[in-house]
Amino acid sequence: MKVNLRVWRQKDAVDKGRMVSYVVEDASEDMSFLELLDVLNEKLILSGEEPVAFDHDCREGICGTCSMVVDGHPHGPEKATTVCQLHMRKFADGSTITVEPFRAGAFPVIKDLVVDRGAFDKIIQAGGYISANTGSAPEAHSTPVPKANADRSFAAANCIGCGACVAACPNGSASLFLGAKLTHLGEMPQGQPERWERVVNMVETHDDAGFGGCTNTGACATACPKEIPLDVISQLNHDYLKATVGGRRKKA
Amino acid sequence: MSYSDFSVGAPVVDKAAPDGPIETRWERRKFGVKLVNPANKRKVKIIVVGTGLAGGAAAATLGEAGYQVTSFCYQDSPRRAHSIAAQGGINAAKNYRNDGDSVYRLFYDTVKGGDFRARESNVHRLAEISRQIIDQCVAQGVPFAREYGGLLDTRSFGGVQVSRTFYARGQTGQQLLLGAYQALERQVNAGTVTMYPRHEMLELVVVEGRARGVVVRDMVTGEIETHLADAVVLATGGYGNVFYLSTNAKGCNVTAAWRAHRKGALFANPCFTQIHPTCIPVSGDHQSKLTLMSESLRNDGRVWVPKQIGDTRSPKEIPHEERDYFLERKYPSFGNLVPRDIASRAAKEVCDEKRGVGPSGLGVYLDFDDAIQRLGRKAVEAKYGNLFEMYERITGENPYEVPMRIFPAVHYTMGGLWVDYDLQSTIPGLYVAGEANFSDHGANRLGASALMQGLSDGYFVLPVTIGDYLASNKLPEVAPDAPEVVEAEKAVQDRIETLLSINGTRTVDSFHRELGHIMWDYCGMERTEDGLRKALELIPELRREFWNNVKIPGTGAELNQSLEKAGRVADFLELGELMCLDALHRRESCGGHFRGESQTEDGEAQRDDENFSYAAAWEYTGRGSAPVLHKEELLFEYVHPTQRSYK
Numbered sequence: 001m002k003v004n005l006r007v008w009r010q011k012d013a014v015d016k017g018r019m020v021s022y023v024v025e026d027a028s029e030d031m032s033f034l035e036l037l038d039v040l041n042e043k044l045i046l047s048g049e050e051p052v053a054f055d056h057d058c059r060e061g062i063c064g065t066c067s068m069v070v071d072g073h074p075h076g077p078e079k080a081t082t083v084c085q086l087h088m089r090k091f092a093d094g095s096t097i098t099v100e101p102f103r104a105g106a107f108p109v110i111k112d113l114v115v116d117r118g119a120f121d122k123i124i125q126a127g128g129y130i131s132a133n134t135g136s137a138p139e140a141h142s143t144p145v146p147k148a149n150a151d152r153s154f155a156a157a158n159c160i161g162c163g164a165c166v167a168a169c170p171n172g173s174a175s176l177f178l179g180a181k182l183t184h185l186g187e188m189p190q191g192q193p194e195r196w197e198r199v200v201n202m203v204e205t206h207d208d209a210g211f212g213g214c215t216n217t218g219a220c221a222t223a224c225p226k227e228i229p230l231d232v233i234s235q236l237n238h239d240y241l242k243a244t245v246g247g248r249r250k251k252a
Numbered sequence: 253m254s255y256s257d258f259s260v261g262a263p264v265v266d267k268a269a270p271d272g273p274i275e276t277r278w279e280r281r282k283f284g285v286k287l288v289n290p291a292n293k294r295k296v297k298i299i300v301v302g303t304g305l306a307g308g309a310a311a312a313t314l315g316e317a318g319y320q321v322t323s324f325c326y327q328d329s330p331r332r333a334h335s336i337a338a339q340g341g342i343n344a345a346k347n348y349r350n351d352g353d354s355v356y357r358l359f360y361d362t363v364k365g366g367d368f369r370a371r372e373s374n375v376h377r378l379a380e381i382s383r384q385i386i387d388q389c390v391a392q393g394v395p396f397a398r399e400y401g402g403l404l405d406t407r408s409f410g411g412v413q414v415s416r417t418f419y420a421r422g423q424t425g426q427q428l429l430l431g432a433y434q435a436l437e438r439q440v441n442a443g444t445v446t447m448y449p450r451h452e453m454l455e456l457v458v459v460e461g462r463a464r465g466v467v468v469r470d471m472v473t474g475e476i477e478t479h480l481a482d483a484v485v486l487a488t489g490g491y492g493n494v495f496y497l498s499t500n501a502k503g504c505n506v507t508a509a510w511r512a513h514r515k516g517a518l519f520a521n522p523c524f525t526q527i528h529p530t531c532i533p534v535s536g537d538h539q540s541k542l543t544l545m546s547e548s549l550r551n552d553g554r555v556w557v558p559k560q561i562g563d564t565r566s567p568k569e570i571p572h573e574e575r576d577y578f579l580e581r582k583y584p585s586f587g588n589l590v591p592r593d594i595a596s597r598a599a600k601e602v603c604d605e606k607r608g609v610g611p612s613g614l615g616v617y618l619d620f621d622d623a624i625q626r627l628g629r630k631a632v633e634a635k636y637g638n639l640f641e642m643y644e645r646i647t648g649e650n651p652y653e654v655p656m657r658i659f660p661a662v663h664y665t666m667g668g669l670w671v672d673y674d675l676q677s678t679i680p681g682l683y684v685a686g687e688a689n690f691s692d693h694g695a696n697r698l699g700a701s702a703l704m705q706g707l708s709d710g711y712f713v714l715p716v717t718i719g720d721y722l723a724s725n726k727l728p729e730v731a732p733d734a735p736e737v738v739e740a741e742k743a744v745q746d747r748i749e750t751l752l753s754i755n756g757t758r759t760v761d762s763f764h765r766e767l768g769h770i771m772w773d774y775c776g777m778e779r780t781e782d783g784l785r786k787a788l789e790l791i792p793e794l795r796r797e798f799w800n801n802v803k804i805p806g807t808g809a810e811l812n813q814s815l816e817k818a819g820r821v822a823d824f825l826e827l828g829e830l831m832c833l834d835a836l837h838r839r840e841s842c843g844g845h846f847r848g849e850s851q852t853e854d855g856e857a858q859r860d861d862e863n864f865s866y867a868a869a870w871e872y873t874g875r876g877s878a879p880v881l882h883k884e885e886l887l888f889e890y891v892h893p894t895q896r897s898y899k
Contacts, residue, residue, distance in 0.1 A: 012810065030535040030648075038540055038761070045759045045814065050805050053813055055328060057501040059541045061642070062426055063332040081645060089648050110472055111811045118449070121329050125441040129434035130393045134313040134711045137384070137391035141348070144402025154395040154420060157427060161331055188393045 001027045001088065003036065004096040007052055010109050017109070019098070029089035033076060034059060034066065036088060037099075053112040059084040061225065064160030067167075068113045069100040074164035074223045082162065082225040102167035106174070106210040117163050119209035120177065126205035127198035128181045130190050143189050153187035156180045158226045165220035165228075171212030176220035178206055179232030182239055196243035196250070203240055256788055256833055257878050264518060264869045264882040268717070269373035269673035274359075274890055278377040281673065282716055286723035293318035296722055297481035299466055301453045301508050303330030305425075305703060306686025307487030308432035309710025315439030317715060322479055323436070323445055324468055326452045326503055326816075331433040334489060334501040335706060338425025339546045340409060341417035342703040344382040349406060353414040355379045360891050361412045362701060365591065366666075366694020367843035367859065368893040369521070369867065371886060373673055374691045381708040386418055388711060392431040396420050409699040410547055410591055417700045422546055422638060428703055432710070451477075452816065453508040454744045456484065456515045456682070459736045462727070463512075463682035467744045471816060474809040476744055478737055482727045483681045483718055486512060487710065490665035490687040492525065494824045494831065495776070496768025498662035499531060499544045505820035506827050509669050509688050517677040518869035518882055520690035521667035522827065523835035526697055526844045527777050528663035529595035532646055533615040542661035543646060545618075546639055547699050550588045550595070552623040552632065553656070555579050557607040557616050567609070567617055567655050578602055578616075586898040593696050593844045593857070594898060596660035600777045601855075603659075610657045619655035660777060664702060666693045666844065667834075670869040670884070674717035675709060678869075680725070683718055685709035690867065695843025748808045751818045756801030760817045763798045767791070767821070767828055775832050780848040784836040788829065792876055795825040830870055830879065837881070840864045852895075861893050 003024045010017030024040050031039070034056050041051035057065040061082040068083055070076035076086040091097065099113065107115040145153075157180070165176035182199055185191035191198075207213075214233055221230040243249040270280045288296060296319050300311040303325040311323040327333060345358040358379035363370055386404070390396065396418050397405040408415045420427040439445040450471040457465035457478065465480035491506035492498035513519045530545045556575045563570065578598055580587045590598075599616045602608060609615050624632050629652060633640070640651045647657070668690040675683050675691070686706040693701065730737065774787035798821070806812045841850040841857035842864070850858045866883040873879055 028536055028538060031538050032540070032646075035538045035540050039538060042759050042761060045803060045805055046757075048805065051814060053811055057327060057332060057503050058334060058337045059502060060337060060499075060543050062337050062423065063327075063334070063501060065327065065332050078645075085642070085645050087646065087648070114811060117328060121331075121437060121440075121447070121449070124331075124434060124437045129438045130391065131438060132388070132391035132435075133316045134309070134388060134435075134715070135384075137387040140346070140387045140390040141403055143390070145398055146402050147398050147400050150395055150398040150402075153393075154397075154427075157395050157420075157430065158423065160426075161329065184395065185393050188395070190391055190393050 001029055001093040003027045003088070003091065005040065006096065006098045008100040009052070009112055012111055013108055027088055029087070031088045032059065032084055033070065033086040033088065034084050053114050055114050056084055061085045062160060064162035067102045067115060067117070067162055069102060069167060071098055074102060074167040075225050080225055080227050102163050104166045104172035106172060107163060107166060119211070120161050120163065120174070122209055123174065123178065123202050123205050124181065127194065127201040128185070130185060131194060132190070145188060149187045153184050156183035156187070156228060156232050159228050160226055162225065164223045164225060166211065168219040168223035169212065170217060170219065171215060173214045174206055174211040175214035175233045175236060176224060176228055178202055179236035180228045183232040183235045186235065186239060195239065196248040199236065199239040199243050200249055255792070255829065255876060255878050256785070256836060258833065258837070259878065259880050261871060261880040261882045264670060264678070264884045266371065266373070266672040266884065268676070274372060274376045277373055278380055285716060285720035288719045288723045290318060294320060296320065297322065298483050298485065298718065299479055299481040300485040300487060301466060302333065302487035302489060302688070303433070303436065304333035304335035304487060304489060304686060305429055305432055305706030306710040307485070308333065308429065308436045309707050310485055310487060310685055310714050311445050312432060312435035312439050313711050313715040315442065315444035318444065321439070321445040322448070322481065324448045324451045324453060324466070326450065326471065328449055330436055330447060330449060331430065333429060334504055335429045335703070336426045337501065338703055339422045339544065340548065341407065341419035341424045341700040342385065342428065343409070343416050343700045344386045344418055344704065345379055345416060346383055346386060348404060349415045351414045353416050357414065358382060358416065362692070362698060363694070363891040364896065365696055365698040367696050367857070367896060368694065368861070368865070368888060369524070369842055369886065370692055370694030372888060372890055377713070378692050378705060378708050381712045382704050384712060385704060385707045389428060389431050392435060394420065394427050394431045410589060412698065425703060428707065432707070453488070454511065454819065455740045456512045457737055457740045458515050458679060459730050459734060462680045464730045465737070467740050469744070472811050474807070474812065476741060478732065478741055480730050480732065480737070482722055483683065485683045485685060485714065485718070486669065486688050487685040488688045490668070491827055492662045492665050494767065494828050495662040495771045496764050497534065497539060497542050499528060499542050502541060505823070507820050507823045509684070510823040510827055512669060512677065512679065512682060514872050515679065517679045517682060518670040518871055519667070519830065520670035520867050520869040521834065522831040522870070523775065523838060523845050524666035524695050524843065525662060526592060526664040526666060527596040527660045529592055529599060529660045530618065530658045531661035532643065533610055533657050533659040534612060544661070544663065545643060545656070545658060547592070549618060549636060549639060552635070553588065553618040553620050554622055555588055555616055555618055557602045557609055561606045567619070576602070576607070583898050590898045591696065592699070593846070597777055597846060599660055615657040615659045617655035618658045620651060621655065624652065664697055666690065666695060666697055670867070674720065675714050676717070676721065681721060683714055685714050695845055747819070748815065751802070751815060751822070752804055752808055754800065754802050754804070756803050758801050758803060760802060760804065760814055760821050763794065763802060764817070764821045764824070766794055767824060770794070771828050771831070775835050778846050778848050779835045781836065784832050787832045788836070791825065791829045791832065798822065798825055826875060829876070833879070834868055834870065838864055838868065859893070859895070
């Protein structure tokens with residue numbers, strides 16, 4: 001199949017950037033979208049041009065590295081699918097496909113489709129963990145966890161940290177990412193001692209990193225390749241209110 | 253002298269494991285190590301390369317202990333290391349099922365599963381620590397699967413008869429890695445760990461015979477930086493990508509380990525690679541990686557091919573009596589649940605007989621029709637729904653309607669840098685953890701044991717043993733302009749300049765694909781004397797062409813993904829040669845290493861314990877020059893070698 005691509009090219013962080021058109025004549029419908037870019041890049045290299053830089057690693061939808069907006073959708077139009085598992089059979093022969101980086105103030109472009117998502121690590125550093133030094137753990141069965149809590153925790157822990165939620169959000173908010181981590185840890189009995197401290201610290205770091213506020217558009221959950229439920233944001237708001245207005249957070 | 257005329261050097265011996273009863277060796281080793289005074293720990297610098305289960309756990313734990321840790325990963329975040337893709341689970345001898353499991357049984361299963369090519373002391377320690385790992389991960393909030401009573405659920409896995417595998421749906425690796433990653437980020441926040449994502453290690457700094465630092469490249473700016481320390485830990489994963497197509501992430505590479513090998517660390521059992529039987533077949537030349545379908549599918553799926561060669565009917569039209577359920581036929585007692593190496597080889601055999609299915613003929617059916625009839629579609633959906641969806645997403649075929657097509661793919665490498673019981677390589681001060689070392693799985697790894705080993709090494713072994721080295725040795729500060737440091741930096745610069753200056757006519761990927769074909773054809777599921785000799789001619793030729801004809805656009809002073817790949821492929825072109833030599837010299841079949849010349853009458857792997865009961869640790873002597881073989885004799889005091897049988 002033949003595909004026309006319009007790809008965002010930007011040499012480095014200071015370059016203004018522009019859309020550039022390419023044609024791939026010999027695409028196959030069994031290719032993943034990233035394999036299509038591989039084919040394009042092989043051609044570009046041989047013709048003496050710079051290949052399109054893009055982030056990718058596991059190519060099986062779990063590492064969260066791949067990050068691009070395809071036809072206006074983070075990870076492309078296919079529901080619950082990272083762009084590495086998006087296949088060309090979903091596009092018509094002769095289509096024109098637009099490819100851009102994830103765009104958000106807190107995710108500056110490094111080159112072409114590669115962005116800096118280091119702000120996510122900073123949010124986790126602020127409290128996205130349970131403090132349990134190695135060796136200090138009690139026997140695993142000493143604390144039963146009701147299955148419903150364990151399942152809800154897992155559904156939130158499923159977040160791959162790709163940033164599609166931020167790219168989809170008109171405000172560039174990372175509330176879905178935040179809410180997912182708070183729900184993962186907050187559903188566990190082990191997560192309770194630091195619960196109120198955690199939410200305040202993570203939210204403050206989120207705001208300082210330049211992510212926007214949440215206005216409940218729900219675009220994040222629609223774009224999320226792992227279908228993190230929107231109600232994790234309710235959990236975030238619930239915990240934040242209890243910690244601050246509710247006075248649960250005890251200053252040490 | 254040709255490359256295959258290697259010489260045999262002095263044996264290599266593990267001096268770190270205590271003698272005596274195996275049950276107390278680890279206890280006694282822990283008591284025997286010298287300790288670093290807590291006040292002194294903050295003056296000691298440790299470098300950890302890699303942030304998967306082993307590296308992430310090690311960096312976090314060393315940071316908690318108070319050391320100054322510097323951690324590097326090539327990914328944009330430590331959370332993305334490839335441990336994240338592990339699906340099935342993690343073994344632990346908790347015996348929560350009351351099904352007769354014990355530390356000794358896990359030890360026994362692992363030594364046997366590894367086809368008697370692993371070191372007993374290490375494996376026993378691994379089995380002991382397995383229990384602590386589950387405790388630790390639960391304390392971190394890892395959302396393991398639970399039963400209605402709130403207690404942890406377990407399931408069974410290939411090759412064993414107890415239910416000891418803990419899991420978090422099909423994403424156990426992800427959840428365990430996030431636990432380690434969060435512990436790591438907690439230490440970053442505490443100031444004990446300094447994290448450098450998007451940094452790739454390109455050289456090891458060895459000063460006066462000791463590992464004292466690394467040279468890394470900042471993959472965003474291209475800047476070459478040297479980091480010095482008192483000890484270095486490599487937790488840089490396996491080398492399955494030497495085959496180009498594998499289930500590894502695209503970035504997985506051997507460079508850090510290979511650079512250490514070139515600086516004197518012995519590389520052990522490089523030919524021990526694991527081919528996983530249930531992956532989605534290759535669909536065309538564009539294929540960039542292979543996707544694993546969980547081993548658990550073999551619990552209900554039946555594997556078959558048509559009995560007749562050239563039967564092109566659609567699978568539904570082929571009646572039962574014209575199908576060959578070859579695993580059930582050959583292994584009636586284990587059936588579709590034989591271990592990975594055996595299932596893979598059986599699939600290859602029927603494809604070699606031209607009975608393979610799918611457009612390429614390289615595939616076999618994994619059919620759920622009987623399971624759907626027996627259990628109902630709903631029950632099958634509940635068990636495997638997410639896997640079926642993934643299959644459909646990739647292939648466009650609905651496995652509820654037509655059988656899946658699967659084919660074996662490279663998945664894991666048991667070989668790696670040689671380490672002693674303390675996980676120290678043959679370079680003092682260089683420690684190696686996780687898949688990057690060779691230590692625990694022998695010639696074949698059992699399912700759900702990789703996660704166990706990574707976390708055992710990282711959380712519980714290395715943080716103890718490394719202290720012994722740090723407390724026992726005077727490690728004077730290394731000057732940044734010491735000749736060894738300057739030389740290491742210059743070597744990195746020169747190599748990058750050379751790569752960029754070639755400006756030939758072939759892309760890096762084209763070389764990588766060609767190397768992958770050579771490795772798969774001659775050093776894949778079945779290896780023969782002739783094939784390996786052929787590969788040993790082809791690889792050096794390809795390597796010469798690479799260094800004369802590769803084309804890398806751009807410069808070194810920017811994000812340059814072609815340059816990154818070129819450095820990795822250059823090292824694979826050396827490793828591949830060593831793998832073939834190792835496979836050639838080991839004239840026996842064991843575990844994942846199947847030599848066509850060494851099989852029983854009915855085609856099973858035939859070990860040769862008399863001549864090959866050793867780990868082969870290779871010493872580097874120069875590119876393309878014959879390496880020196882150092883043997884570590886393996887003693888089996890507890891589990892006595894027998895022929896594995898799954899009939």
